[in-house]
Amino acid sequence: MASIRDILGYYRKYWAIACFSIAAASIFEIIDLAVPYAIGQILNVLSNQPLDKALQNAIAFAADITNLPANQFFSLSVLMGLIFLVTVVRAPVQTWTSWWFHWDIALRSRRDQAQKTLEKILTLPLEFYEENNPGRIAGRVAKGLENHTWTYPEIAGQFIPKLFRVLGIFGIIWLIEWRIALIFLVSFLFILSFSLRGLKHLMQQERQLDKYMENTQSRTSEIVTNIKTVKAFATEGIEIKRQRQRLNREFKVVDYRIHLGYIKLATWQKTIIQFCVLMVLGLTLNAALKGQISLGHFVTTLTISSMAYAELEPIANIAEIFARRYASMLRFHEFMQHPSGADAGDLVIDSSAIATSYQFTGKIEFSHLTFGYDTSRPVLQNINLLIEPYQTVALVGRSGSGKSTLVKLLFRYFEPTQGSILMDGQDIRTLDVSSYRRRLAIVHQEVDIFNGTLLDNLTYGNPKATFEQVQEACRIARVDEVIEHLPQGYYTVVGERGMRLSGGQRQRLGIARALLVEPDVLIFDEATSSLDYESERSIQLAMRSILGTRTTIIIAHRLSTVREADKIVVLDQGQIVEVGSHAELLRSEGIYRRLHSLQETGELM
Numbered sequence: 351m352a353s354i355r356d357i358l359g360y361y362r363k364y365w366a367i368a369c370f371s372i373a374a375a376s377i378f379e380i381i382d383l384a385v386p387y388a389i390g391q392i393l394n395v396l397s398n399q400p401l402d403k404a405l406q407n408a409i410a411f412a413a414d415i416t417n418l419p420a421n422q423f424f425s426l427s428v429l430m431g432l433i434f435l436v437t438v439v440r441a442p443v444q445t446w447t448s449w450w451f452h453w454d455i456a457l458r459s460r461r462d463q464a465q466k467t468l469e470k471i472l473t474l475p476l477e478f479y480e481e482n483n484p485g486r487i488a489g490r491v492a493k494g495l496e497n498h499t500w501t502y503p504e505i506a507g508q509f510i511p512k513l514f515r516v517l518g519i520f521g522i523i524w525l526i527e528w529r530i531a532l533i534f535l536v537s538f539l540f541i542l543s544f545s546l547r548g549l550k551h552l553m554q555q556e557r558q559l560d561k562y563m564e565n566t567q568s569r570t571s572e573i574v575t576n577i578k579t580v581k582a583f584a585t586e587g588i589e590i591k592r593q594r595q596r597l598n599r600e601f602k603v604v605d606y607r608i609h610l611g612y613i614k615l616a617t618w619q620k621t622i623i624q625f626c627v628l629m630v631l632g633l634t635l636n637a638a639l640k641g642q643i644s645l646g647h648f649v650t651t652l653t654i655s656s657m658a659y660a661e662l663e664p665i666a667n668i669a670e671i672f673a674r675r676y677a678s679m680l681r682f683h684e685f686m687q688h689p690s691g692a693d694a695g696d697l698v699i700d701s702s703a704i705a706t707s708y709q710f711t712g713k714i715e716f717s718h719l720t721f722g723y724d725t726s727r728p729v730l731q732n733i734n735l736l737i738e739p740y741q742t743v744a745l746v747g748r749s750g751s752g753k754s755t756l757v758k759l760l761f762r763y764f765e766p767t768q769g770s771i772l773m774d775g776q777d778i779r780t781l782d783v784s785s786y787r788r789r790l791a792i793v794h795q796e797v798d799i800f801n802g803t804l805l806d807n808l809t810y811g812n813p814k815a816t817f818e819q820v821q822e823a824c825r826i827a828r829v830d831e832v833i834e835h836l837p838q839g840y841y842t843v844v845g846e847r848g849m850r851l852s853g854g855q856r857q858r859l860g861i862a863r864a865l866l867v868e869p870d871v872l873i874f875d876e877a878t879s880s881l882d883y884e885s886e887r888s889i890q891l892a893m894r895s896i897l898g899t900r901t902t903i904i905i906a907h908r909l910s911t912v913r914e915a916d917k918i919v920v921l922d923q924g925q926i927v928e929v930g931s932h933a934e935l936l937r938s939e940g941i942y943r944r945l946h947s948l949q950e951t952g953e954l955m
Contacts, residue, residue, distance in 0.1 A: 485571020494682020
């Protein structure tokens with residue numbers, strides 16, 4: 351669970367300069383109190399009342415140095431000089447020693463943490479993304495980073511320095527009249543503790559609200575992502591009804607619980623503060639009438655105590671803002687605390703330096719392999735399969751038989767429960783995961799496209815590919831036919847998630863992208879599922895030039911795609927039930943022949 355320590359640790363890298371800037375800001379807040387003190391002493395000079403002894407000694411010392419008489423004019427000049435130092439001279443110094451660093455630290459920390467967040471996103475296990483949609487993740491990250499960035503300057507530049515300012519005010523009043531100082535301190539601590547107790551309760555409400563808002567944003571993201579499905583099923587009314595319920599729930603929490611709570615808290619704060627101001631005024635006036643303090647001390651005490659109570663409102667406002675942001679900052683750190691997955695690769699900026707760390711013949715052995723997303727319900731059971739180098743192997747079977755799961759294990763997205771996978775005789779768990787994956791390539795059933803040019807997407811796995819290599823890969827995958835009709839050819843921006851391309855065009859692009867990696871093992875996971883029969887046939891003809899050049903694994907429901915495979919492996923309920931060529935399996939009375947017959951008659955597509 352995340353805590354306040356995690357929020358403080360967000361700025362750990364800059365603690366030294368943070369301590370300096372906070373200390374500077376706090377000192378300036380205390381120095382600022384010299385102005386009302388000096389004005390009080392000016393009143394004493396004008397009313398012919400004695401100055402404080404320390405100030406008298408300072409004026410006498412200045413008179414000795416300057417050889418000037420320590421008269422009324424000289425005393426007023428010294429006091430005006432003091433005011434000049436703490437106002438005019440201080441102004442430009444304070445800007446750079448405190449204000450500059452407050453935002454500089456916040457912005458630098460945001461940059462550092464945004465990079466760490468991206469690293470966390472890249473290293474989280476796949477199952478995390480199966481449980482959390484992109485909108486939920488992006489919303490939590492963006493809100494957490496934003497609130498951290500805005501909170502630091504307010505806490506470091508205002509909240510903490512203002513507390514030191516109040517402490518300095520207490521010290522001055524103590525020197526003038528200690529009894530008034532004690533009453534002031536007790537009242538201030540009472541108001542502060544009362545406010546913090548109220549904020550603690552409201553922070554719990556904010557945490558609940560943050561969860562509600564995250565769910566609403568997540569659903570909105572899903573609606574945007576699946577807008578075609580929403581429109582196709584005419585469920586706009588249902589979606590707006592669901593979101594209206596969520597928004598009403600948020601409104602009730604934020605308005606009737608949280609906002610109302612802050613209003614009640616502020617009402618009590620203002621009432622108590624004004625009562626305390628009136629009480630200090632009465633006590634100070636009484637002390638002045640009894641001759642316990644001078645006229646200048648009366649003005650100074652009343653002025654700085656009013657300043658202290660006036661600071662309570664901005665302090666309370668900052669505390670309220672922090673309370674509103676606290677939940678989202680904690681949830682950000684809870685996200686950052688998720689453990690990295692076993693499938694996490696190395697985060698190397700220049701990956702080209704290790705791109706050829708391994709070179710495989712493509713011999714793959716699945717040995718007594720068992721796996722289940724839930725250990726009590728295995729998806730694969732005791733899989734034993736040998737794939738020779740440069741062999742083309744097809745995995746077929748009903749949906750849910752474990753075909754795609756087998757490929758996920760080969761890519762080390764998950765670790766097997768039992769058994770092992772060997773690549774050229776080496777357990778793949780002993781290999782560097784990033785270097786290992788660079789020798790594999792896969793064309794998924796749903797090809798992921800980034801918002802950029804067609805060329806950027808084609809060279810995503812191999813940025814150093816030459817333009818001639820790109821053209822050859824596009825020719826094999828028949829992407830060249832698509833490029834001819836694009837306005838800027840290879841430099842056409844394809845849109846977010848490739849929305850400007852059809853499903854079949856995205857599949858062809860994915861095949862070309864995989865070919866450009868020049869992998870030792872190439873996997874097609876339902877790669878032709880989105881193509882029409884004519885395009886599928888064209889891809890099959892093009893793939894003939896690939897077969898035999900590297901180990902190829904084909905997962906397909908359409909059995910016409912796997913006819914020419916060297917070996918066809920039939921899976922059923924997580925087990926291998928048949929192995930053989932297309933002709934051999936047709937001669938047997940097994941699942942493959944039954945599936946083939948159904949597809950030939952058109953009963954199963």
